Amino acid sequence: MDFDPTPEQRQLREAVRALGQRYGHDYFVTKAKAGQHTTELWDEAGRLGYLGVNIPAEYGGGGGGITELAIVCEELAATGCPLLLLVVSPAIAGTVIGRHGTEAQRRTFLPGLADGSLKIAFAITEPEAGSNFHRLGTVARRDGADWVLSGRKCFISGVDEAPYVLVVARVPDDGPAEGDGATDRGGGGRPTADERLRPALFVVPTDAPGLTMSKLEMEIVSPENQWLLYFDDVRLPGDALIGGEAEPGDRGGLDAGLPALFAGLNPERITVAAMSAGTGRYAIERASTYTATRRVWGRPIGAHQGVSHPLAHAAAQVELARLMIAKAATLYDAGRDVEAGVAANLAKYASAEAAALAVDTAIQVHGGNGMTTDYGVATLLGAVRAGRIAPVSREMILNFVAQRVLGQPRSY
Numbered sequence: 244m245d246f247d248p249t250p251e252q253r254q255l256r257e258a259v260r261a262l263g264q265r266y267g268h269d270y271f272v273t274k275a276k277a278g279q280h281t282t283e284l285w286d287e288a289g290r291l292g293y294l295g296v297n298i299p300a301e302y303g304g305g306g307g308g309i310t311e312l313a314i315v316c317e318e319l320a321a322t323g324c325p326l327l328l329l330v331v332s333p334a335i336a337g338t339v340i341g342r343h344g345t346e347a348q349r350r351t352f353l354p355g356l357a358d359g360s361l362k363i364a365f366a367i368t369e370p371e372a373g374s375n376f377h378r379l380g381t382v383a384r385r386d387g388a389d390w391v392l393s394g395r396k397c398f399i400s401g402v403d404e405a406p407y408v409l410v411v412a413r414v415p416d417d418g419p420a421e422g423d424g425a426t427d428r429g430g431g432g433r434p435t436a437d438e439r440l441r442p443a444l445f446v447v448p449t450d451a452p453g454l455t456m457s458k459l460e461m462e463i464v465s466p467e468n469q470w471l472l473y474f475d476d477v478r479l480p481g482d483a484l485i486g487g488e489a490e491p492g493d494r495g496g497l498d499a500g501l502p503a504l505f506a507g508l509n510p511e512r513i514t515v516a517a518m519s520a521g522t523g524r525y526a527i528e529r530a531s532t533y534t535a536t537r538r539v540w541g542r543p544i545g546a547h548q549g550v551s552h553p554l555a556h557a558a559a560q561v562e563l564a565r566l567m568i569a570k571a572a573t574l575y576d577a578g579r580d581v582e583a584g585v586a587a588n589l590a591k592y593a594s595a596e597a598a599a600l601a602v603d604t605a606i607q608v609h610g611g612n613g614m615t616t617d618y619g620v621a622t623l624l625g626a627v628r629a630g631r632i633a634p635v636s637r638e639m640i641l642n643f644v645a646q647r648v649l650g651q652p653r654s655y
Contacts, residue, residue, distance in 0.1 A: 246569075255311060259293055259318040268323025268525070268619045275466045280404055284324060288315070289359020294329065297510075298337055302353035308576035309334070309510045313517035313568060320521025321528075323619060325626065327467045327518070328362055328401045334514040335507040336363035336409050339444060343503035345487035348446070352407075362405040363446070365507070366396040366472055381474060383412040383443060390479045392445060392453075396472040398633065402456055403468055407446050409485075410474070411504060414443045414497060443500035444485040453477040463625035505584075509575050511634055512587040516568045519594035519630050523561040523601035526620050530554055530605035533618070550608050557604045560597035567593050585648060592640045595630040602627045 248256070266284045274281050288294050296311035298304020305311065316329050337356045340348055340363075355361025372378035381394025392412055402408055447454065454477050459469040481488050486499030531554060534545035544550050571586035605620040606613035614621045631637050645651040 252311065252314060255293075255296065256314050256318055258291070259288075259315050260322060262288060262291065262293070263319045263322030263324050266322070266324055268622070271324045271466065272464060272616065272619070272622050275464045279466060281324065281326060281466045284319075285326065285328070285359055288319075292358075294333055294359040295337075295357025297333060298353050298357040299341060302341075302349055302357060304337075304353065304357040308572070309338075309513050310569070310572040310576050312510070313513055313572050316514045317517040317521035317524075317565075317568075320518045321524040322521075323525050325518045325522055327465065328404065330511055330514045330518065331365050331400050332356055332362045332405070334510040335365045338510045339409065339485060339503050339507040340446075342506045343444075343486050343499045345482070347482065348485065348487065352446070361407075362401065364399055364402045364405040364408040364449070365511075366399045366402075366408050367411040367504075368396060368398050370395065370397050379411065379413050379442070381410065381412045383414050383445060383479075386478070388481050390445065390481065390483065392447065392474045392477040392479060394474050396474075398459065399456075399470045399472050401467045402449055402470045402472065403458075406449055408449055408472070409507075410445045410447050411442055412445060414441060414500070441497065441500055442504050443497055444503050445479055445483045446485065447474075447477060447479060447483065451477050451479070461625070463629055464622045465626060505580075509571070509580070509583050509587040512591040513568060513571050513575060515630065515634060516564065516571070516587070516590040516594035519591075519598035519627065520561055520565050520568060522623055522627060522630075523557070523564070523594070523598040526598075526601040526605040526623060527554060527558050527561065529618070529620055530608050533612075534608050544608070553604045554608060557597070557601040560593070560600055564590065564594035564597040585644075588635070588640045588643050591635065592637055592644075595627070595637065598627040598630055 262284075266281075270284070271281060285294070292305055293315045295304035296307045296315060297309055300306035312329070312334055316326070319326055319329070333356050337353065340352050344352070352361065352363065356363065369380055372380060379394070381392065381396065383390045383392045392410065394412065396410070399408065453475040455473045455475070457471040457473075459471060461469050484497075485503050486497075531545070534550055534554065535543050537544050567586060567590040571583055571590040574583035574586050602620060602623045606624070609618055609620065612618045616622060642654065646653055
């Protein structure tokens with residue numbers, strides 16, 4: 244096992260960190276509180292090639308993998324600029340389209356994802372079903388050569404910034420029921436014989452007639468907004484289906500639905516984990532600087548073990564999470580999807596817990612200063628708390644580990 248990054252990975256990490264430091268957490272918070280987006284940072288990262296490091300070179304990307312994109316996510320977060328749309332657009336949409344899109348879809352969407360000029364949101368979660376795709380209520384039905392999409396989605400990130408949204412819907416299926424809830428995003432049960440609708444993914448323009456959206460007000464300091472989406476008989480051409488169809492009735496894109504969905508979920512978990520780890524590093528760095536210089540009773544407060552030990556414990560948890568992230572990304576990039584699925588879930592769990600601990604500890608050692616905006620740690624509270632819930636909750640990951648790793652019987 245090689246723990247040394249390649250020279251290219253080392254250079255990427257250093258370059259992305261330098262970019263993030265030029266913007267910093269103050270920029271991130273100012274944009275978020277003003278209801279604005281981090282457009283300048285996103286655009287510069289795109290011009291420098293950082294947003295498309297995982298996109299194949301023939302479509303304008305860097306030709307790397309999720310390992311490289313995780314580096315970008317982590318280092319921007321480590322400078323106080325966690326960009327959620329890195330997870331949504333290049334990680335999920337870029338991977339799904341790159342692996343399972345038609346050649347026309349890849350040539351249409353991947354170059355823009357690679358240079359950052361195009362963002363694609365991702366919509367799976369629903370008010371009743373959560374992200375259990377076996378129970379999704381959003382359904383696509385045939386109408387001649389077109390598809391008609393009906394349903395609703397919730398907690399959809401960044402739709403106001405994206406001209407397209409990648410929507411997970413269910414379509415009628417005459418074949419055998421497929422799926423295993425232990426591997427889905429939310430961990431639902433197996434479909435029964437009368438529920439044979441399989442998932443399919445559609446690229447939907449966000450200005451499509453029949454698609455409306457409503458903003459969700461969140462107690463999170465973030466430049467990316469969350470939305471409710473309503474699909475009222477949204478008509479889509481046949482080529483909106485990921486994987487496509489040679490003609491109506493061809494099952495190419497339909498059979499690609501389940502593999503395409505899973506193709507995007509492991510990169511999602513890995514890059515979310517990397518963003519959490521970077522946030523934890525940022526919080527610990529801010530706290531360590533403060534405790535080493537803040538003097539009370541003639542000495543820095545970091546000299547007291549009651550202050551330094553909690554910080555050291557949080558730092559250890561972040562480093563352990565980073566190891567699992569590296570393992571998950573390496574397995575995924577090697578095409579070992581089953582092993583990568585386990586590692587990605589463990590990485591997401593460990594990093595979310597570590598980031599929450601790091602931010603909470605950083606606030607505590609700052610004392611009252613920790614709750615101010617100027618010291619730049621309390622502004623992360625909402626985001627790291629949400630990281631223990633989304634995109635898959637810690638409880639569902641524990642269910643997954645209990646069933647898939649420990650061989651325990653299903654509880655649902």
